[in-house]
Amino acid sequence: MLRTIILAGALAAGLTLTAMPASALTPPIQRPTKQYSIEDFIETVGVRGASFSADESRILFASNKTGIWNVYSMPRDGGEWTALTASTTDNNYAVAYFPSDDRAMITRDSGGDELYHLYVVGADGKDHDLTPGKGHRAEFNGFSHDGKHFYVISNERDPKFFDLYRYDSTTYARTLLYRNEGGHDIGPLSRDEKWLALSRSNTTNDADLFLVSLADSRVTKVSEHTGEASFSGQTFSPDSKWLYYTANDRGEFAELRRVELGTWKHEPVQRADWDIEYTAFSHSGKYRMTSINVDGSSKLEVLDVARNQPVALPRLPAGTITGGVISRSEKYVAFYLNGDAQPNDLFVFDFNQSPKQLTRSLNPAIDPADLVPSQVVRFKSFDGMEIPNILWKPHQATAQQKAPALVWVHGGPGGQTTRAHSAFLQYLANHGYVVLGINNRGSSGYGKTFFAADDGKHGREPLWDTLAAKKYLQGLDYVDPDRIGIIGGSYGGYMTVAALAFHPQEFKVGVDIFGVTNWLRTLESIPPYWESFRAALYKEIGDPATQRDFLIATSPLFHADKISRPLMVLQGANDPRVIQAESDEIVAAVRKNGVPVEYVVFPDEGHGFVKKKSQIEGYGKVLQFLDAHLRGDAP
Numbered sequence: 017m018l019r020t021i022i023l024a025g026a027l028a029a030g031l032t033l034t035a036m037p038a039s040a041l042t043p044p045i046q047r048p049t050k051q052y053s054i055e056d057f058i059e060t061v062g063v064r065g066a067s068f069s070a071d072e073s074r075i076l077f078a079s080n081k082t083g084i085w086n087v088y089s090m091p092r093d094g095g096e097w098t099a100l101t102a103s104t105t106d107n108n109y110a111v112a113y114f115p116s117d118d119r120a121m122i123t124r125d126s127g128g129d130e131l132y133h134l135y136v137v138g139a140d141g142k143d144h145d146l147t148p149g150k151g152h153r154a155e156f157n158g159f160s161h162d163g164k165h166f167y168v169i170s171n172e173r174d175p176k177f178f179d180l181y182r183y184d185s186t187t188y189a190r191t192l193l194y195r196n197e198g199g200h201d202i203g204p205l206s207r208d209e210k211w212l213a214l215s216r217s218n219t220t221n222d223a224d225l226f227l228v229s230l231a232d233s234r235v236t237k238v239s240e241h242t243g244e245a246s247f248s249g250q251t252f253s254p255d256s257k258w259l260y261y262t263a264n265d266r267g268e269f270a271e272l273r274r275v276e277l278g279t280w281k282h283e284p285v286q287r288a289d290w291d292i293e294y295t296a297f298s299h300s301g302k303y304r305m306t307s308i309n310v311d312g313s314s315k316l317e318v319l320d321v322a323r324n325q326p327v328a329l330p331r332l333p334a335g336t337i338t339g340g341v342i343s344r345s346e347k348y349v350a351f352y353l354n355g356d357a358q359p360n361d362l363f364v365f366d367f368n369q370s371p372k373q374l375t376r377s378l379n380p381a382i383d384p385a386d387l388v389p390s391q392v393v394r395f396k397s398f399d400g401m402e403i404p405n406i407l408w409k410p411h412q413a414t415a416q417q418k419a420p421a422l423v424w425v426h427g428g429p430g431g432q433t434t435r436a437h438s439a440f441l442q443y444l445a446n447h448g449y450v451v452l453g454i455n456n457r458g459s460s461g462y463g464k465t466f467f468a469a470d471d472g473k474h475g476r477e478p479l480w481d482t483l484a485a486k487k488y489l490q491g492l493d494y495v496d497p498d499r500i501g502i503i504g505g506s507y508g509g510y511m512t513v514a515a516l517a518f519h520p521q522e523f524k525v526g527v528d529i530f531g532v533t534n535w536l537r538t539l540e541s542i543p544p545y546w547e548s549f550r551a552a553l554y555k556e557i558g559d560p561a562t563q564r565d566f567l568i569a570t571s572p573l574f575h576a577d578k579i580s581r582p583l584m585v586l587q588g589a590n591d592p593r594v595i596q597a598e599s600d601e602i603v604a605a606v607r608k609n610g611v612p613v614e615y616v617v618f619p620d621e622g623h624g625f626v627k628k629k630s631q632i633e634g635y636g637k638v639l640q641f642l643d644a645h646l647r648g649d650a651p
Contacts, residue, residue, distance in 0.1 A: 062080040
């Protein structure tokens with residue numbers, strides 16, 4: 017009414033009016049429009065895996081929409097989901113449809129213990145354990161080209177080493193194809209079953225590649241090189257004449273080559289300015305699909321082999337295409353799109369028509385515009401080394417309204433923080449926390465020199481990078497320089513507690529998510545099936561038999577009396593990598609200092625919290641802890 021009166025008065029006075037743009041009349045929307053609860057974020061549906069049915073009318077995948085991961089199928093063009101498993105306790109994951117019928121192969125462990133078995137779900141909905149027994153784990157290694165057999169690797173014979181078995185797809189009768197006495201890691205098998213690729217880790221930066229002739233067990237090393245370099249078998253050519261492999265012996269990044277079986281002639285195939293992560297052929301070899309790690313994101317490429325031309329992939333919303341699977345007919349490709357405001361969503365593309373989106377994972381209660389875009393940023397560390405990072409800046413953080421900040425440290429040690437959607441990090445950003453996901457020296461994806469730069473230096477140079485990250489954050493005009501904490505999981509949890517112990521005045525708080533605190537015990541208690549790279553792990557971090565003093569010096573537990581800042585610890589009781597004693601002891605030690613310590617243990621989780629109820633409880637308590645001890649304004 018008031019606006020009508022003003023306009024009428026202006027017209028009566030003979031004034032000329034110019035139409036104003038709607039943006040001038042309507043104040044801009046302030047983001048975020050809402051601070052969402054942890055339940056809102058975890059209500060987002062997780063989906064993963066994809067396999068086409070024999071007639072390619074359906075897709076097999078897994079989802080946690082019930083709170084537990086279960087296996088489902090749905091029509092290729094979208095529609096209602098059909099549940100193949102209905103677990104309320106242990107998580108089930110999709111492996112593959114059988115090539116000739118609607119049987120499905122799935123995998124699960126028990127309470128996060130990582131002792132995965134393979135199961136077949138039949139038409140009656142019942143599952144059959146293909147790898148029965150206790151104390152071992154099994155992994156699927158593909159179907160034969162004709163679908164009459166499939167391959168499984170298992171450490172049931174010797175807990176330290178994985179052997180290769182061939183199973184009959186109808187009777188499940190099995191044959192031992194390769195007895196692994198040499199402690200190799202098993203790679204791809206040629207389609208004619210004559211050759212098997214093997215690898216051996218000498219250090220975390222040096223891995224050799226071998227080919228074994230299954231007819232006579234003759235082993236040939238195909239990775240002759242000088243210095244440290246990593247070779248990895250990827251796939252055999254459809255005619256079983258070549259092994260395609262990646263190697264970084266000629267530069268900083270892994271390039272794709274192939275070696276001819278028998279003649280051992282090597283040829284270049286593809287090179288990029290970043291690491292080529294993997295490559296695989298479609299069923300008849302019409303296409304070859306390749307993934308490249310590009311500065312914290314994965315880039316998927318599809319090559320038409322006969323024409324040697326790239327296939328144009330569809331234009332999609334902002335995000336990264338991952339997890340591509342080509343159907344046996346080579347008509348369809350299923351893939352996932354993932355981005356800041358785009359949790360994993362499943363698409364199908366038939367190379368001729370527009371892609372079909374099969375899932376919509378983001379909780380509809382969340383406005384995608386309220387989520388924050390990630391960005392790649394870099395800073396110079398204490399010695400001038402450039403450190404890449406992924407930054408999440410809250411909408412509400414400004415120079416006038418400075419925000420608290422967190423340095424997020426990934427696991428590994430050789431992991432990588434990427435630009436993939438993270439419900440947890442978006443939750444923190446939505447509630448006003450700046451998050452800097454540091455890729456400290458030793459992180460993968462940035463060249464072999466950078467990857468090797470942390471060897472024998474844990475607790476020192478990589479940790480000092482986090483101190484430089486704090487200084488970088490303090491230089492941002494929208495960050496409160498006095499309210500910066502550190503958080504991380506696994507190795508990132510180690511870095512968190514190490515920061516509080518070795519540099520007790522740097523960070524205001526720390527959140528340790530199943531992190532190592534005593535290297536001596538962790539290195540002595542690693543699972544037996546890590547035997548193939550035990551020596552490499554010892555070389556990178558320290559050998560408990562010969563470097564005891566060094567490991568004590570770099571283990572936060574032995575220096576816990578120095579910790580004076582609030583600490584939160586989260587732990588899975590069934591964690592086989594970082595056992596619960598690691599967290600129990602650091603919590604008890606820090607509590608003796610009179611420091612606020614919050615401890616959350618999940619009895620049915622392992623190395624990672626995958627059940628929704630655990631995520632809601634754990635991540636919700638993290639925010640409460642940060643609000644109380646970092647922001648300082650908890651209710």
